[in-house]
Amino acid sequence: MSDNATYQHRLRRRHMASRIFAGICLLSTWFGLFVLVVLLTGLTLKATGIWDPTGPDTQLETRNWLTMTFLTEHMSRKPEQSGMIAGVWGSLWLMLMTGFFSIPIGVGAAVYLEEYSKPNRFTRFIRLNIANLAGVPSIVFGILGLTVFSRMFGLFADGAVRGIPLGIGVLYIPLPFGKTLLSGSLTLSLLILPIVIIASQEALRSVPQSIRHAALALGATKWQTIWHQVLPASLPGIMTGVILALSRAIGETAPLIVIGAATYIRFNPGGMERVTDYFTTPQTLLSVPSSQFTAMPLQIYEWVSHQPNPEFKNVAAAAIVVLLAILLLMNGLAVYIRHHFSKRLDW
């Protein structure tokens, strides 16, 4: 064989290997999309009773589980009467309160780190600490919440209650916080704090220095510069990060189970059974933080793991479809904000 033929042969082999490698990488990339499609269609088919991918169970009647009553009813021992309203309200309140605690602290910490901190040991320590905190398993946060918020180290054995008078009524805070929305949202706040801080830092970093210099040159103080110029300019980025962090929070299950949140419950937070209750008796809003609660992922866990009747697996599928729809909406909102404002704010 001549040298040239050997060379041609080898070249073909090398190109072939290169193409095979590219094919493997391409397949791996689409694997994620494939899983997502299988997961979403499989769940939707099972929830709507169109087709059960796991094979039809002849003892069960085929029905659509994803109905309006499923959204408006409470949980039940009977699968066909089960609903997830308590979890929907619970998750909504959990998200609101988690945002209430974590947004100011997270954005504040990011502002401190990006705008005020000096490059010294202390700052490096905080940054390292935040990076490590982001890697702590969520269940460890659950144990933190259980001990610090839910039980408060067993310091208040008698179950003391503190009342804080507010305009429309008295805000009762039980001590320890117990298995309440307050414990749950504080725990989730600490859990998503690193995500909020890191996202806000990135948003603040993307604001050009010239904006700060211009404001400072006009005689604004440091905080005026941040409050009136830097924060508004970085708001889209911060909002995107916050929405993604909150969508992570409403999908969390393990920490809530560990702090003792109910998986089976038949009332909404604060006993607000109708939307109109929020207007007719606004003073009961104050009992929401000290109310026991459940959340959508907790209900899913209850239905899939603790109910022996196999029909509850279909109920769980319906609840998952609702939860995923809400999460996709939030994701879409975040993407929209990022896209919409990144076009408008072109430095």
Place this chain on the structure above:
Amino acid sequence: MNNSRHSLSAKTNFRRVWETIVFSALWFCAVVSILTTGAIIFVLVTESIIGFGDNLAFFQKVSVWNFLTDLEWSPQYGEGKFGILPLFVGTLWVTGIAALIGLPIGLASAIYLSEYATPTTRSIVKPVLEILAGIPTVVYGYFALIFITPLLIKPFGAMLGIDVNTFNALSGGIVVGIMIIPMVTSLSEDVLRAVPRGLREAGYALGSTRLDVSVKIVLPAALSGILASFLLAISRALGETMAVTIAVGIQPQITMNPFQTMCTMTANIVSMASGDSSTGSIEYRSIYAVALSLFLITLALNILSQFILNRYREVYH
């Protein structure tokens, strides 16, 4: 005239005070993260190593040696046995399977995205990965138990002639592997893209194929970052809770058969915390000892990954 100057200086004074107040508030916000870490360590240590007063901690009742070497975890029966090894074996199985699936697929798709993909492909794949990363773990658990076990693993086991348990480590490992793909892909892609174009072009100029450039030039140049992303993904898999609680089960046992039910450290915490053991009891305390072990392992992995990033990062100008 004098009056207005007075009010101006009063305003300036107020501003100065306000600036200080704001600064202190922001400083406190930043310190909250340190307080959180401190609180985690305090809680885990006081409940498992040094108790206060007559509140004996876990390791004051069960020796560390027994905890690490006992081959059985059965807190409810008799004296109670607290050997973490069965839980550790369960965790290792799930993490190992997850790593076998998630790391290569994640890395391959990172290579595709950084070396091959057109901007259009990237703009489709990136959001898909974000959505995959945002799916709650309880959903993955359901997917493993209801879809993967009966549709994939049971037929596979039947083919091999092996009994497959409804709860098995394999299904849990597979979904945890899927869960870590987005993380590996996005972290690795960032470091691959940071490798300067010049290195690739030098490779092509020497007659390299795309495979040569990707595997012999870009990968070695980004190796530290890829290793760091692998370690972070493994630490994430170790701490994964709901998917494994639902799919792998809560039965601690040392077994070499991934078609069997097991119990991971995280699933054990969930089952103990949602069980009805009373707060002061030793079973209840045991969750802190398990959590402390988990915390130490994941912390070590995270710190190692940061160390690799800082120590071995190739800096290009």
